[in-house]
Structures are given as C-alpha cells and as structure tokens.
Amino acid sequence: DARVTQTPRHKVTEMGQEVTMRCQPILGHNTVFWYRQTMMQGLELLAYFRNRAPLDDSGMPKDRFSAEMPDATLATLKIQPSEPRDSAVYFCASGLIPDSGANVLTFGAGSRLTVL
C-alpha cells in the first residue's frame, strides 16, 4: 500500500527552538495538505499545495510558520520560534485532485509535537 510518510513521529522541544516536520507524499499525488489537530480546535487546515505551488496558507500563523515543497517528494512545515501553544499533532495528507472534482486524501501517521 502506498503511504504518506511523516517525520519525526514525535518531537519534544523547548520554547523558542526551531522545529521542522517533513512529509513524503504518495508518488503521483499532486496535492499536499498540512493539518493540525488539537483537542480544542480539532483538525484545522494550515496550508496546501497543488503541483508544488502553495494555494492557501491562510490557516497558518505567518509570523512563525512556513510551509514549502522543495520538490515533488518532499513537503516541509517549519515553526520558528516554537511556542507551547504549537503543541499538537501535525498531519500531512496527499491526494490526486483534478481541477473539477475531489478525491480521497491519504493521511500520514502524524507528527506529535510537544513544546515545553
């Protein structure tokens, strides 16, 4: 089965440190999403890319978060500086989405971030 691979699976860091999460989407998928899951807010969309181009990052705190897709096999989400309120599980998902329809997203296992 094709999988979305996320690293690291768990990360504990101190406030102020830089955190980078990585995602390898399924080969051939053209759309990559970053979601954040917290108890209070549930699953929130942070950003997404189509054919490596950022389409929407309005869900991301711009001052500290950045998302990039340096190539088709790698998406990154960076937090600098990290804060305790960033503690959450970050999910990457990929899908093959045509312009006129919607397709199923496959989610990675998530990166659990704890900022002390």
Next chain:
Amino acid sequence: AQKVTQAQTEISVVEKEDVTLDCVYETRDTTYYLFWYKQPPSGELVFLIRRNSFDEQNEISGRYSWNFQKSTSSFNFTITASQVVDSAVYFCALTGYSTLTFGKGTMLLVSP
C-alpha cells in the same frame, strides 16, 4: 463557508450494540463530497467512505452503513453489532473542489 457538525462528542456502547454517529453539514456548493474517516487510538486517519452530492443512495459495507439525506443535510454513519475494535474517533468531512473541512469528531467507546 463550509461547516460540519458532529453533535455527539462521545458515545459509549456495549459490544454488539448498534450505534449511529450523526453528521450535519452546511455548504453553498451545488457539487460537494462527504467523507467519513476513522482515527483509532494509534492516531492515523483512515478513510472509510466518500459520497458525492448527486448520489443519495445509502451504502452498506459489512457492518458499516451510511445514510445520506440531502433534504436534511445529513450524512449519518451506523455500525451494526459494534466490536471493541471499532473504538476510535470518527470524523465526518466535507469538500467542494478544494480543501477538506472536518467536524470535531465523535469518540466511540465500545466495551466488552
């Protein structure tokens, strides 16, 4: 704007009971897709079903069934003869042509 409401935060049942998870959605799109995802204790999100807005036929897959009613904007999920392995958080989600909007999820606890 799209919105998905899962009013049941947590449901507890005993094994072999039937259970229905409710999902109500709001959208202005005429074409849209509805989904259910399962999140077991291990944490990953597992796709269960996708339904498009033009297909109101109910679907059954083993012990799982889904009831899509456009008139009430609902897409409910029923598990028949629940099992302990069904314990998980279940998310209903909605998309038009871009992003997936999730409900807050319903935690299902099935005890032996």
